[in-house]
Amino acid sequence: MNMVLREKRWIVAFTIISLVALIGLFWKHQPAKNGQVFNSIESINYGDVAWLLTASCLVLLMTPGLSFFYGGMVGKKNVISTMLKSFICLGVVGLLWVVIGFSLSFGDSIGISVEGKTYGIFGNPFQFAFFDQVEMLPHKALGSTIPFILYALFQMKFAVITPAIITGALAERIRFISFLLFICLFTLFIYTPLCHMVWHPNGLLGSYFGIKDFAGGTVVHMSAGFAALAGVIVLGKRKNSEHIPTNIPFVLLGTGMLWFGWFGFNAGSALSANATAAMAFATTTIASASAMMTWVFFDRLNGRKVSALGACIGAVVGLVVITPSAGYVTIPQSIFFGFIGALVSNRMVYWKKLKQIDDTLDVFACHGVGGIMGMILTAIFAQGENASLLHGGWNVFGHHMMALILVSAFTFGGAYFLFKITNLIIPIRVSEESENMGLDLSQHGEKF
DSSP, X not given: OHHHHHHHHHHHHHHHHHHHHHHHHHOOXXXXXXXXXXXXXXXXXXXXXXXXXXXXXXXXXXXXXXXXXXXXXXXXXXXXXXXXXXXXXXXXXXXXIIIIIHHHHHSSEEEEEETTEEEEEEEOXXXXXXXXXXXXXXXXXXXXXXXXXXXXXXXXHHHHHHHHHHHHXXXXXXXXXXHHHHHHHHXXXXXXXXXXXXXXXXXXXXXXXXXXXXXXXXXXXXXXXXXXXXXXXXXXXXXXXXXXXXXXXXXXXXXXHHHHHHHHHHHGGGOSSXXXXXXXXXXXXXXXXXXXXXXXXXXXXXXOOOOHHHHHHHHHHHHHHHGXXXXXXXXXXXXXXXXXXXXXXXXXXXXXXXXXXXOTTOHXXXXXXXXXXXXXXXXXXXXXXXXXXXXXXXXXXXXXXXXXXXXXXXXXXXXXXXXXXXXXXXXXXXXXHHHHHOHHHHHHSOOO
């Protein structure tokens, strides 16, 4: 009976992807038209196009980079399963983004009305469904010098890596098909509304609260970090929580790929080949360098050996912390961002209470806490008139702190609920026998 039930789950999954393919075949595509919403083809800047094409490739590279980063840190019996859970997001979220995700993120705002203006919570799900109107003409409000299709694909890579980040917390004990269901739910009900609220021109958090998130500290890292925390609470601890990394060279390779790809992540978010992109490029690498060295030295001061693993984790934390403010701060400030971010995340990694809930690869301590620190520091240091606390923006700082609470509650509570829903549909934890065997063999029939 259990075998029949398992086969039915995969039949349902295959049926869904078949229906999506058939709908795509017969979908009556709506082309974009020059006018109120779109610029003419002549408004395209080819330098911006070249840079955004490059940046999109760089951000895509981050997901396989993350798979190596995580894969090297888990036990030998779970390397392939851990890497695949990151890699599979390219397929699952990529398709979901085209069908409805992009429209929910960047369609016309649906939300609350204040003094006659609508502040969006999510986008019109039908406006850009199956990439209707998403073609060569630039959107006036969303990347006015690049084809709208390029903007949509650039944003897709952010949507892809966000659920992939969560996988590190759930490694070595989550059922693969349950994970697939969860990332679909997470993308639709947490990522897309948060993306709309922060990055859409009429989004509730970005437009009404004035939240600054240059490249995804709130949208990507905070959402993934709090979802990871919710996941480990629902899943429970592993039977064997001993953490012995299998392949440190994999971690080094993954870190290098992430660092390289992060230039597209942050500098690409300028949406143009301009001075802001150059500054974001610089602050990104300097903050990461600062965090790496801080982590290594702080480990040694606390009696721990200088390790390649520590250097890699520190570098990634620096990248996370600078992300929301990469285009808003100076080079010297980025050094401080990396320094303080590494100190706080390091303390959280070794905090006993977090260890007790068994976040396998310390996703919350690095991405969640790193995103929180980045948001707070952005609210203090961001450049520009009334842009932050140090520039007279007391209201902006207050709004950031309010948003911090709202986003934390929304992402943690929403993810906790979605994990529970997923567990009701398909149990999310593998059997004890499968866990002891290792997920590579028990879930995929493969061996590292």
